[in-house]
Amino acid sequence: MRILIVDDHALLRAGVKHILSEHPDIEVAGEASNGAEALARIQAENWNAVVLDMSMPGKSGVELIKQIKAERPKLPILVLSMHTEDVYAVRTLKAGASGYLCKDNAETQLAQAIRKVAKGGLFMSQAVAEKLAVEMLSGTSDAPPHTLLSDREYQIFQLIARGRSVTEIADELNLSVKTVSTHKTRLMQKMNVANVAELIHYAIRHDLVPEENRMPE
Template identity: 55%
Template sequence: MSTFAPTRILVADDHTLMREGLRRIIEGAQDMRVAAEATNGHEVLAHVRRGEVDLVLLDLSMPGKSGVPLIKQIKEEFPRLPVLVLTMHQEEQYAVRSIQAGASGYLTKESAGTELVTAIRRVASGRLFISPEVAEQLAMNVMPGSHKELSHKSLSDREFEVFRLMVEGASVTDVADRLKLSAKTVSTHKARILQKMNMQSLAQLVRYAVENGIIGDAEGSHATQDEAP
């Protein structure tokens, strides 16, 4: 009798349809199965701490603790547990921050249908799954003077998360609800972001994000009205 054990995967995404779609793809492969599902960072950590999974398939944007801070916490507690990020964000900056935080791979939801199984197998085997563009960015980050230092790179992981949501059109209240923070805390983050990036308004942040490929023109065009901190 075979002793083969499939890779146990935690699917972490706050959208039911996305989780169902990922489950169908995963369960179509004999060497892997969905062992647990999570809709927020608290549930992710609970499943991981119970030792239920061999790999975390993690949406970058979930309610509460998520994204890079969640990746860092998972890797601090379980350094050998592979994390494969699955996100709608195609920009290399999100991928670079995820990999630097300890993720083993970065896959966009757009390409999940064709690349998910391959990515899971690669990450489960201890290797990285990243695009050539992300690999180039990672290499450039360790080469002093090889590229212009962009001001958003001075932001902390939490500040970058707030910055990303705001330039995509989220209000202070929206960001607070999404990240489970107080509006006052988000306003403080906003003020620090503007100070660190030497800018005066949300409209300037949006223009910067468009010019540097963090969001597209269509994404950011509606986020031009600044709010009071």
């Protein structure tokens, strides 16, 4: 199986290659450090699966997934992410990914996950599967406010809840401060919160941010 690794950190790409070097049926045949490189390689070559990091500069991971699926609808995408939140995983799967694996579990589960998605299957934890099923079966009228955010709004919501300032978010996502501020205003309106403190409290109450990454209330 020819695999494309997409991650902006060379060290992490090397780690993935090292893990997969023990599995002769899986060949890391290409690497990309950003979304533009990934799309160029996907358009130019044939792949059995893409292993995609979610936290890269520029396009959000969800946006990149949608763009890849628009170019290659049948190409399986396995998301390899530092984020453990179930809601974040559900968003990637609804965008078109075939699997979601936390980097903490990569050493033991990566090869298994790649094989499964490359053969047309889905790979996710039981908690993610349950949350995905609930969201797919329930209507949006009773959906929690955070599930109604756009992909970019949700990404910025996550970063605010982790304590990032508007300027820091703009630098991290390669956006203007004005653009981030506009998204911040819209997401707070959608979530019906008056200030950042209420937003952080919401994130903690709904267990949307790991405890070690939370900004104090």
